[in-house]
Amino acid sequence: MTVCPARLILLLPCLLLALACESGKPEYDPRAPGSSTALLIDYQSLPDHRHAETLDRLQRGFLAMQSPGDHLILANEPNNTEAASPLTLSLPDSPLATTRLLRSLRERLDEGRPEAWQDRNEALLLKATAQLYALAPPRCLYLAVDPDLASIPTPPDLSQGDEQRTRPFTAFLLTPSAGDPDRVSVWVRHLHALGAHRIKRHSLGAELPACR
Amino acid sequence: MPISEQFPVSGSWWIDLAVILVTAMLLLFLARSTAHDILIGIGRALAGVLRAAARVLQLWSGQLLKNARRASLVLIADHHARLAWREIGQLRVEVDRALKHFPDLNRTINEDIRRIELEYQHSPEMPDPPSAWGQLIERVAGIEQGADPALKETLAAIRTSIDRVGKELAHSHGREAQTANRTLDLLRPRWSRIDQNLERMGGDLARLESRLDRTDRSIRRFDTVRTERRALYSRLRSWLALNFVIGAALVGVAAVIGLVNFHLVASPMKEVVGGTATIGPFFAAPLTAVMLVAAQFALAIIVSDSAGLTRLLGGINRLPSTTRHGLLGLAGLLLVLLAACEASLAFMRDSIYLEADWLARELDEGISRGSPELRWVPSVAQMLMGFVLPLTLVTLVPAMESFFQTARIVVLLLTAWLVGLLGTLCRLLARLVSSAGHLLAYIYDLLIVLPLSLERRFRRREPALGGGEE
Numbered sequence: 164m165t166v167c168p169a170r171l172i173l174l175l176p177c178l179l180l181a182l183a184c185e186s187g188k189p190e191y192d193p194r195a196p197g198s199s200t201a202l203l204i205d206y207q208s209l210p211d212h213r214h215a216e217t218l219d220r221l222q223r224g225f226l227a228m229q230s231p232g233d234h235l236i237l238a239n240e241p242n243n244t245e246a247a248s249p250l251t252l253s254l255p256d257s258p259l260a261t262t263r264l265l266r267s268l269r270e271r272l273d274e275g276r277p278e279a280w281q282d283r284n285e286a287l288l289l290k291a292t293a294q295l296y297a298l299a300p301p302r303c304l305y306l307a308v309d310p311d312l313a314s315i316p317t318p319p320d321l322s323q324g325d326e327q328r329t330r331p332f333t334a335f336l337l338t339p340s341a342g343d344p345d346r347v348s349v350w351v352r353h354l355h356a357l358g359a360h361r362i363k364r365h366s367l368g369a370e371l372p373a374c375r
Numbered sequence: 376m377p378i379s380e381q382f383p384v385s386g387s388w389w390i391d392l393a394v395i396l397v398t399a400m401l402l403l404f405l406a407r408s409t410a411h412d413i414l415i416g417i418g419r420a421l422a423g424v425l426r427a428a429a430r431v432l433q434l435w436s437g438q439l440l441k442n443a444r445r446a447s448l449v450l451i452a453d454h455h456a457r458l459a460w461r462e463i464g465q466l467r468v469e470v471d472r473a474l475k476h477f478p479d480l481n482r483t484i485n486e487d488i489r490r491i492e493l494e495y496q497h498s499p500e501m502p503d504p505p506s507a508w509g510q511l512i513e514r515v516a517g518i519e520q521g522a523d524p525a526l527k528e529t530l531a532a533i534r535t536s537i538d539r540v541g542k543e544l545a546h547s548h549g550r551e552a553q554t555a556n557r558t559l560d561l562l563r564p565r566w567s568r569i570d571q572n573l574e575r576m577g578g579d580l581a582r583l584e585s586r587l588d589r590t591d592r593s594i595r596r597f598d599t600v601r602t603e604r605r606a607l608y609s610r611l612r613s614w615l616a617l618n619f620v621i622g623a624a625l626v627g628v629a630a631v632i633g634l635v636n637f638h639l640v641a642s643p644m645k646e647v648v649g650g651t652a653t654i655g656p657f658f659a660a661p662l663t664a665v666m667l668v669a670a671q672f673a674l675a676i677i678v679s680d681s682a683g684l685t686r687l688l689g690g691i692n693r694l695p696s697t698t699r700h701g702l703l704g705l706a707g708l709l710l711v712l713l714a715a716c717e718a719s720l721a722f723m724r725d726s727i728y729l730e731a732d733w734l735a736r737e738l739d740e741g742i743s744r745g746s747p748e749l750r751w752v753p754s755v756a757q758m759l760m761g762f763v764l765p766l767t768l769v770t771l772v773p774a775m776e777s778f779f780q781t782a783r784i785v786v787l788l789l790t791a792w793l794v795g796l797l798g799t800l801c802r803l804l805a806r807l808v809s810s811a812g813h814l815l816a817y818i819y820d821l822l823i824v825l826p827l828s829l830e831r832r833f834r835r836r837e838p839a840l841g842g843g844e845e
Contacts (some may be wrong), residue, residue: 265734
């Protein structure tokens with residue numbers, strides 16, 4: 164009789180394979196290359212003494228939540244007061260290149276401070292959401308606004324409403340205070356109209372919630 | 376009318392209950408014999424089934440034990456056969472090494488002997504003193520001197536002449552002897568060389584003899600394993616257990632090495648194949664990392680088998696020697712290449728972590744820190760680890776073989792023990808079920824104790840009444 168442990172030895176690679184498959188299983192639809200997130204700060208509505216600090220902290224938190232293959236939209240790009248168009252970036256697949264790109268973006272954000280946009284916030288919001296629809300799910304919009312201080316948004320043009328509803332996104336309303344419920348509900352309605360199927364309120368001082 | 380309204384029939388629940396109880400007791404009493412038969416019969420049948428199951432389980436356990444014993448003996452015989460083969464291999468090496476010098480040695484010794492013979496033949500003979508000279512001296516010494524002065528003078532002249540000639544002869548003899556001694560001195564190194572060569576040959580032969588003894592002992596031990604199997608099994612059980620424990624520990628080490636390899640490779644693999652690329656339903660990076668580690672394991676096994684350290688893959692052992700050596704070289708080269716690949720990935724891993732760490736700090740602290748400097752010590756350490764760990768697997772393959780061989784026996788023994796335990800439980804249960812039939816019959820009798828006691832009383836009276844009539 165021959166003791167043939169070769170079959171038993173095959174178990175080891177099989178176990179390793181199973182381990183890798185377990186750790187390497189995509190948590191969401193594998194066709195989606197990564198999450199798409201947009202950050203828009205209604206700079207005008209925030210208290211004056213907190214502009215710089217809030218902007219810096221939000222932007223740093225926003226960059227920290229990015230991973231390789233993600234798409235990001237940064238509405239508050241510095242030195243871009245004329246064009247009033249959000250910056251859209253697709254991060255590369257490799258971790259090293261992503262880290263380097265994020266570091267360069269961080270330096271770029273550090274170099275310049277955005278101007279107050281005055282009345283262009285609504286236009287930026289529309290553009291940011293329009294760009295968000297084009298990107299892969301899951302899609303999230305982080306909107307930092309003080310409902311008590313911000314101007315009431317005008318109802319959006321819903322000519323693209325049907326398309327927006329087929330590609331919904333999650334909106335996180337980051338507010339510094341509880342705010343007037345009526346004014347908050349105006350913003351919620353506005354975001355619904357823009358295509359947000361889920362709206363969550365978060366404190367501006369807390370960490371940015373993950374996009375799922 | 377609902378049936379619940381018909382009760383109690385007698386107008387009182389107590390009376391109804393008493394009637395039911397009495398009726399049930401009567402019915403049970405009447406059916407006592409059949410009920411006893413059924414209860415005891417079911418108990419016996421179930422016990423029989425359980426006893427049969429217990430017997431089957433015991434037989435199975437015995438068969439498993441026999442298989443385990445046979446596997447152990449095969450393993451032990453295989454171990455001793457390997458030892459014997461190793462001894463034979465070493466003997467062959469020793470014989471080759473010793474006999475390789477023998478033709479040269481033989482030629483050298485023959486040549487030395489031939490030269491000694493030649494030089495000896497050409498060397499001058501040791502001169503003997505002339506025999507007539509001795510007679511002359513004896514005769515001259517025998518002449519009586521007397522008183523004759525002429526004779527005295529003549530003898531004195533003869534003595535003087537003999538002394539002179541004797542001195543000349545001694546001188547010439549001494550010279551010839553000196554020449555002969557010088558020639559013999561010249562032969563001495565050749566003799567000593569022959570002596571050394573013969574001594575070396577003797578040493579080689581003694582070593583061969585000792586090796587032969589050891590080989591003989593190994594073969595005899597293998598033969599003993601073949602013939603005295605039963606006695607050996609109990610003697611070598613502890614050896615098997617030790618092999619299993621050490622093998623298991625080393626397989627654990629190999630598994631940890633595999634995991635470390637995986638973690639060294641998985642992260643930088645995202646850089647190579649892309650972090651979000653997928654193969655089928657899985658991410659490509661971890662899958663490729665696992666493939667790399669699995670390939671390292673496979674190559675380590677092939678290298679070990681080709682080198683003759685293990686015999687895990689039967690096909691490799693059947694290959695001709697040259698093909699096996701070729702395979703060993705190819706597998707070794709591929710393993711080194713994989714190790715080099717892993718080393719470079721491990722080096723890159725540190726760069727990735729360094730950059731990520733730098734970014735995290737910048738984002739956390741809100742200040743720009745410039746470009747990170749390469750940390751040489753951790754980077755080189757990871758690189759070396761990535762190179763050395765795959766090669767370490769080769770040394771662990773014999774332990775893996777030992778573990779898998781002994782694990783089979785352990786699994787067989789464990790299964791046999793569990794099956795035996797199950798058999799014993801079945802036997803106990805059979806006993807319990809068999810007793811339960813009788814117990815239920817007693818409980819049945821307890822339920823109808825009243826009519827039974829009445830019946831017994833009547834039965835006791837019957838013989839007395841019969842006796843009175845007679």
